[in-house]
Amino acid sequence: MESSRNITWQSSNITRKEREQRYGQRSVVIWLTGLSGSGKSTLAFALEKELFAREHACYVLDGDNIRHGLNRDLGFSEEDRKENLRRIGEVAKLFIDAGTIVIAAFISPHAQDRQMVRDLFDEGDFIEVYIDCSLSACEERDPKGLYKKARAGQIPNFTGVSAPYEAPQQPELTLDTEHQSVEQCVAKVMAKLDQRTL
Numbered sequence: 001m002e003s004s005r006n007i008t009w010q011s012s013n014i015t016r017k018e019r020e021q022r023y024g025q026r027s028v029v030i031w032l033t034g035l036s037g038s039g040k041s042t043l044a045f046a047l048e049k050e051l052f053a054r055e056h057a058c059y060v061l062d063g064d065n066i067r068h069g070l071n072r073d074l075g076f077s078e079e080d081r082k083e084n085l086r087r088i089g090e091v092a093k094l095f096i097d098a099g100t101i102v103i104a105a106f107i108s109p110h111a112q113d114r115q116m117v118r119d120l121f122d123e124g125d126f127i128e129v130y131i132d133c134s135l136s137a138c139e140e141r142d143p144k145g146l147y148k149k150a151r152a153g154q155i156p157n158f159t160g161v162s163a164p165y166e167a168p169q170q171p172e173l174t175l176d177t178e179h180q181s182v183e184q185c186v187a188k189v190m191a192k193l194d195q196r197t198l
Contacts, residue, residue: 019099
């Protein structure tokens with residue numbers, strides 16, 4: 001599909017900096033990546049609750065939720081996964097411009113695709129958080145019953161079973177959700193955010 005050439009970016013009269021000053025925070029994308037069942041969504045919504053309690057403007061972009069609406073036309077082929085993340089990255093950019101803290105929870109299995117999203121942002125606006133949990137632990141949890149279906153051949157291209165997951169080599173933060181509580185993990189993210197002066 002050819003992109004229209006007859007478009008011009010319309011700039012707001014309110015700058016990102018002015019919005020950040022109004023909210024008393026710096027906008028940022030916190031990108032949670034990890035296997036299905038590793039605890040991304042649980043952590044994302046717990047972190048959102050903590051930020052909200054501290055009166056920060058924040059919002060979670062969750063993989064399943066996004067596929068209910070914005071990306072419901074996409075499947076799970078490599079091409080569709082890439083497009084899924086590209087769209088999320090663009091949405092997150094809008095949130096950043098709005099002065100909001102974005103918590104994005106996506107398996108995002110390929111390093112190249114995560115880099116594509118990172119490249120959309122200025123230095124310091126993207127914090128990659130690797131949710132480190134072993135495949136065996138994720139499969140044991142299997143909160144949605146997906147691993148069981150994948151092992152039975154009912155779900156093709158399932159990350160960790162029939163499709164690869166490339167763990168981040170240099171994430172800004174790694175969280176061991178297999179051995180640490182949600183509260184401990186939230187505290188570590190908050191400490192990371194405090195370093196950049198929320």
